[in-house]
Amino acid sequence: MGNYSWLLPVQASSFAARIDLGLWIIHAAMILIFVLWTIFFAYLLVAYRQRDGHKAERIHIDHWKSLAPDAAVLFFELSVVALYVIPTWSSLKMSLPDEKDSIVVNIVAEQFNWNVHYPGPDGKFGKRSAALIDFSNPLGIDPTDPAGADDFVTVNDMHFPVGKPVLARLSSKDVIHSFFIPAFRIKQDAVPGMVVPLWFEPTLEGDYEVTCAQLCGVGHAIMRADVKVQSRTDYDRWFASMAPVKKAGPSGATEEW
Amino acid sequence: MSEHGHELSFTEKYIFSVDHKVIGLQYMITSFIFLLIGFTMILIMRWQLAFPGTVIPIFGKLLPATFAPGGILGPTGYNQMGAMHGTIMVFLGIVPLAVGAFGNYVMPIQIGAPDMAFPRMNMLSYWVYLPGGILMLSSFLMPGGAAQSGWTSYPPLSVINPGQTVWLLSMVFLITSSLLGSMNFIVTVLNLRAPGMTLWRMPLFCWSQFVTAFILLLAFPPLEAAAILQLSDRVLHTSFFMPDGLVVAGQAAQYAGGGAVLLYQHLFWFLAHPEVYVLILPPFGIISEIIATNTRKPLFGYKEMVYAMMSIAAMSFLVWAHHMFLSGMSPALSNFFLITTMIISVPSVALLTCLILSLKGASIRFTTPMLFALSFLPMFGIGGLTGLPLGLTVTDIYLHDTYYVIGHFHYVVVTGSLMGLFGGVYHWFPKMFGRKMDDCLGKIHFWGSVIAMNGILMPMLVIGLQGQSRRLFDPTAQLHNLIGQPMHVLSTISAIALMLFQIPFIYNFFNSMFRGELVDSNPWKATTLDWDCPSPPPHGNFAKVPRVYRGPYEYSHPDHNEDWLPQSREHAEAAR
Numbered sequence: 001m002g003n004y005s006w007l008l009p010v011q012a013s014s015f016a017a018r019i020d021l022g023l024w025i026i027h028a029a030m031i032l033i034f035v036l037w038t039i040f041f042a043y044l045l046v047a048y049r050q051r052d053g054h055k056a057e058r059i060h061i062d063h064w065k066s067l068a069p070d071a072a073v074l075f076f077e078l079s080v081v082a083l084y085v086i087p088t089w090s091s092l093k094m095s096l097p098d099e100k101d102s103i104v105v106n107i108v109a110e111q112f113n114w115n116v117h118y119p120g121p122d123g124k125f126g127k128r129s130a131a132l133i134d135f136s137n138p139l140g141i142d143p144t145d146p147a148g149a150d151d152f153v154t155v156n157d158m159h160f161p162v163g164k165p166v167l168a169r170l171s172s173k174d175v176i177h178s179f180f181i182p183a184f185r186i187k188q189d190a191v192p193g194m195v196v197p198l199w200f201e202p203t204l205e206g207d208y209e210v211t212c213a214q215l216c217g218v219g220h221a222i223m224r225a226d227v228k229v230q231s232r233t234d235y236d237r238w239f240a241s242m243a244p245v246k247k248a249g250p251s252g253a254t255e256e257w
Numbered sequence: 258m259s260e261h262g263h264e265l266s267f268t269e270k271y272i273f274s275v276d277h278k279v280i281g282l283q284y285m286i287t288s289f290i291f292l293l294i295g296f297t298m299i300l301i302m303r304w305q306l307a308f309p310g311t312v313i314p315i316f317g318k319l320l321p322a323t324f325a326p327g328g329i330l331g332p333t334g335y336n337q338m339g340a341m342h343g344t345i346m347v348f349l350g351i352v353p354l355a356v357g358a359f360g361n362y363v364m365p366i367q368i369g370a371p372d373m374a375f376p377r378m379n380m381l382s383y384w385v386y387l388p389g390g391i392l393m394l395s396s397f398l399m400p401g402g403a404a405q406s407g408w409t410s411y412p413p414l415s416v417i418n419p420g421q422t423v424w425l426l427s428m429v430f431l432i433t434s435s436l437l438g439s440m441n442f443i444v445t446v447l448n449l450r451a452p453g454m455t456l457w458r459m460p461l462f463c464w465s466q467f468v469t470a471f472i473l474l475l476a477f478p479p480l481e482a483a484a485i486l487q488l489s490d491r492v493l494h495t496s497f498f499m500p501d502g503l504v505v506a507g508q509a510a511q512y513a514g515g516g517a518v519l520l521y522q523h524l525f526w527f528l529a530h531p532e533v534y535v536l537i538l539p540p541f542g543i544i545s546e547i548i549a550t551n552t553r554k555p556l557f558g559y560k561e562m563v564y565a566m567m568s569i570a571a572m573s574f575l576v577w578a579h580h581m582f583l584s585g586m587s588p589a590l591s592n593f594f595l596i597t598t599m600i601i602s603v604p605s606v607a608l609l610t611c612l613i614l615s616l617k618g619a620s621i622r623f624t625t626p627m628l629f630a631l632s633f634l635p636m637f638g639i640g641g642l643t644g645l646p647l648g649l650t651v652t653d654i655y656l657h658d659t660y661y662v663i664g665h666f667h668y669v670v671v672t673g674s675l676m677g678l679f680g681g682v683y684h685w686f687p688k689m690f691g692r693k694m695d696d697c698l699g700k701i702h703f704w705g706s707v708i709a710m711n712g713i714l715m716p717m718l719v720i721g722l723q724g725q726s727r728r729l730f731d732p733t734a735q736l737h738n739l740i741g742q743p744m745h746v747l748s749t750i751s752a753i754a755l756m757l758f759q760i761p762f763i764y765n766f767f768n769s770m771f772r773g774e775l776v777d778s779n780p781w782k783a784t785t786l787d788w789d790c791p792s793p794p795p796h797g798n799f800a801k802v803p804r805v806y807r808g809p810y811e812y813s814h815p816d817h818n819e820d821w822l823p824q825s826r827e828h829a830e831a832a833r
Contacts, residue, residue, distance in 0.1 A: 004737045009724055022652045023722075030642040037613075038635055044616040045631070048552075049623070056553035056813040056820065059618035066558060066614055070607045077599040080649065086592060088651045093588035111506065130502040130509060140504075174505045175414040176518065178583065178658055182724030182737050185655045191518050191585040192413055193500020209737045213658035213726040215339075215407045217414060218332045221729040224736075 003183055003208060012208060012229065013184035014165075014201035018088055020185070025084070029076060097165035097199050105158075107168045108139055109177035109190040112219030114210055115139055116158045118242070120150030133173075152242045156225040158210070161235035165201040178213035181227060187213055202229040273384070275376035276796055280383050281362030282689065285682075287383075288354040291390060292675075293759075295345035298338040300752055305330040307742075307749035309731040323402065332730040336405035337397065337420065339728055343408025344424070347532065348431045349390045351670060354678050355539035356435070356473070357386065360442060360466045363685060366787040366794055367460050369451025369803040369825075374444040382437040389430025396423035407728060409529070412498035412521050416490045417505055425488040432481045435473050442470035451786065453805030458824065460785045460809040461549075461562060465542025468566045469535050472573060476531035483524035490516070497521075522584055526577035534573045536670050537637075538566055540677025541608060544630035547684050548612055550783045551627040552619030553820050555810040558611035565604035565611075572601040582650050583657050591650050598648040605641055609634060620813075624781070625699035629680030632707050636672030643668060643718060661721025664714050672710045679706070682766070687780045691792040692773030698765040705758030712751025716744035782821045785809050789825050 003010045011017050048054075106117035106125060117139055119125045126148015132140035138155070141148045160166050170179055172190040179198070180187040188198045212223035230238065274280060297316075304313050310329055313320070317328025324334035365373055373379045396403040401419025404410065415421045446467045450459070459467075486497040494512060498521045501514035549556045556562070578586060578594040612634060621627070643665040646652040656662065679702075686694045720741035725732060732738040732745065779788040786805070790798050803825045811822035817829040 004723065004740050006719070006740065007722055009737060019651060019655055022649065023646060023655065026646045026649065026652060030645060034635075034638060034642060037638060041613060041616075041635060044613065044619075045621060048616055048619040048621050050553075050620045054620055056620035057618045058554055058813060058815070061557060061614055061617065063558065063561065066561075066610060067607070069610050070603050073606045074599070074603050077602065077645070081595060081599060085595065085649045085651050089588065089591065089595075092651070092654070093591075110504075130504050133504050133507060135507070174503060174510075175417070176411055178726075180658070180724070180726060182655075187583055187654050187657055189584050192503055193514075193516075193518055194585050196585045209735060211724075211726050211735050211737070214411075215336070215414070215728040217418065218336065218405075218730075220336075221332065221731045221734045224734070 009183045012204040016185045102165040102167040110173040112223035114225040159228045170196045180213040183208040277373045284357030291349040298342045303749040307746045335730040337403040340404045369786045370449035371797045386434035393427040425484045428484045432477045439470040439473035461545040462542035465538045468570045472531045476528045480528035526580045530577040531573040540674040543681040544677045547626045547630035549810045551622045553812045557614040565607045568604045626680045626684035628703045640668030659721040660717045664717030687776045694769040698761040702762040709751045709755035716748040
């Protein structure tokens with residue numbers, strides 16, 4: 001529970017602080033606008049209430065002056081957009097870290113699990129095919145592909161080393177899911193038929209939670225996974241200990257369910 | 258009016274009526290019943306959210322075992338109610354109340370028309386809406402239950418989940434009804450205005466209906482197309498929205514594949530974002546009328562508000578993909594929708610500013626409808642402001658699909674639209690029945706509702722900031738949600754309170770219909786034409802066609818002896 005508070009969760013990724021900065025600036029502005037506005041509103045209600053001896057009068061208010069709040073709001077919004085939103089969005093979503101310097105994984109969502117496909121020591125992913133999917137081979141990794149021989153898949157349990165970018169290729173087997181780690185401030189829909197790249201860099205060792213943010217069926221609420229951010233040595237030890245995924249029978253032989 | 262001559266049978270008068278006022282009342286009663294049904298569903302869901310896995314009081318025993326085994330709501334039941342709550346509230350509750358009820362009843366009498374341009378089409382629009390609504394509710398009785406993929410119904414989930422077929426068929430009914438209504442509204446405004454009623458003399462309520470009708474007319478057809486394509490995917494196993502290589506529960510899905518999952522979302526939000534403005538513009542028109550009447554002075558910036566509504570309507574077709582920043586759509590495209598979203602906030606700010614400035618110099622009567630109208634301003638303000646971090650792509654990464662979104666749009670639609678519509682009921686009730694609603698009960702209803710609504714919605718913003726995903730059947734199944742659980746309890750208790758505070762309203766509505774204080778045709782001393790005809794207006798509305806001499810809000814005119822100068826009065830009379 002230590003990672004979660006009454007407000008935002010702990011900042012456990014490299015860009016969490018940047019996103020929080022935006023959240024705080026905007027909320028401060030929202031509260032300021034609302035308070036000033038409510039004071040003015042309350043003043044009008046009291047000053048111009050109906051009472052004996054008070055008559056409504058047609059006060060002339062300059063139309064151009066009345067546009068000042070609109071202009072102020074537009075100016076504020078466009079400044080936030082130009083100075084904060086577009087630069088941050090570009091660095092988060094429109095550029096990806098180099099594959100050589102990153103932990104590269106495939107994250108494949110399904111009802112109601114998060115499968116993580118690690119490439120194994122050779123750093124190469126085996127080919128996958130939907131026709132090969134069965135219980136022991138949930139992602140349909142091709143057993144005839146040598147690159148896939150040392151690949152392994154974890155279910156609802158992901159491990160990443162601290163301080164190294166993770167480049168994930170996100171996809172889904174069945175319906176739309178959404179990959180959300182509140183402590184990392186990262187969210188991205190996993191869409192069947194599409195592979196969407198996303199990246200994040202864990203900066204704080206600890207245990208975090210992945211949740212599904214998009215309604216995906218009966219088990220939406222229990223669709224979660226653990227994320228363990230470990231030191232480099234702990235991560236390497238875990239990585240080495242993972243057995244390659246067991247292969248199902250001959251290629252293409254899917255069993256009856 | 259050909260029917261003028263002969264006596265109408267009961268069926269012609271009250272059931273298959275072509276009179277816009279009867280149709281308006283039919284819409285009003287029906288949509289309030291749907292609102293109550295949708296609200297009951299959310300109460301059951303809220304119980305599960307606050308006290309997961311416990312027996313639901315009262316309703317637990319009534320629900321079938323497939324829904325709530327042992328009186329405890331199950332996840333399938335939760336998802337069905339979730340999808341139906343959203344659908345009912347939007348398509349069967351607020352829109353028919355705002356457009357079907359108030360638009361039908363008030364707009365023709367405000368422009369001095371004897372009826373809508375196409376009375377029979379008007380009747381048809383109601384009689385397509387009602388079966389659509391009944392069909393929607395009956396889907397609970399289908400094998401597998403009702404739709405359970407959210408009111409947004411994203412494929413592939415909606416295509417493989419049970420219940421969706423009836424939802425789609427029902428949507429086709431509802432869309433047809435809205436399209437018939439919107440064409441009728443546009444033609445009525447353009448053709449049936451009384452002599453002298455130029456467009457720039459129309460009350461803001463009529464403008465809001467006129468603008469809304471265009472939004473409905475242009476936004477619904479894409480959804481109708483999307484619904485039919487999805488229906489075809491479900492029933493005929495086409496693959497409009499079904500991609501290659503789909504594996505559901507370990508088995509390859511029986512679809513050819515090659516479809517585009519995101520296409521549906523584009524089609525859906527191309528309707529559903531303009532739809533938000535359909536929900537908000539008519540209540541906005543209503544509160545403008547109420548504020549003008551109860552401040553006893555002309556509204557500030559009448560033309561500015563009309564232009565603002567028009568620009569909102571036009572811009573609303575250019576912002577839809579801000580619901581899709583994280584959908585897998587190109588991140589470069591997001592920048593375009595980010596900018597348009599910021600721009601559309603400006604006319605909304607202008608509308609609020611104009612109404613606030615209208616209070617300056619006023620003599621404010623705090624009548625019951627005025628309380629509802631005034632509360633709209635700060636509450637819609639919260640709704641608008643909380644939209645800001647959702648409309649900005651970067652902060653939306655964190656807040657998208659959390660409870661923050663739910664808090665945001667309920668602030669807009671519940672404390673905004675719904676409160677405005679309640680205000681409208683209190684405001685036009687004397688016109689509809691010739692009697693006034695009780696003031697004391699009205700004030701209990703108002704204060705109870707506004708406090709309870711904030712008690713429901715403010716906690717949602719808090720747990721949204723904590724990162725809690727929406728549509729979770731049991732939030733406590735995930736570790737990071739545990740800390741926010743007391744907020745769910747507060748929200749649920751407030752929701753029960755909100756239900757209790759509707760009892761004075763329901764009692765007041767039906768009691769005042771028969772026993773309320775009798776009033777003359779213009780109890781609020783208002784200027785627009787709707788207060789010129791008898792209460793309730795007879796078939797054909799006006800004994801003789803009214804003539805309009807001035808703009809809609811001539812209150813406290815310096816040349817006139819009373820503080821209101823009706824639109825139909827030829828000359829101002831100087832004070833003696």
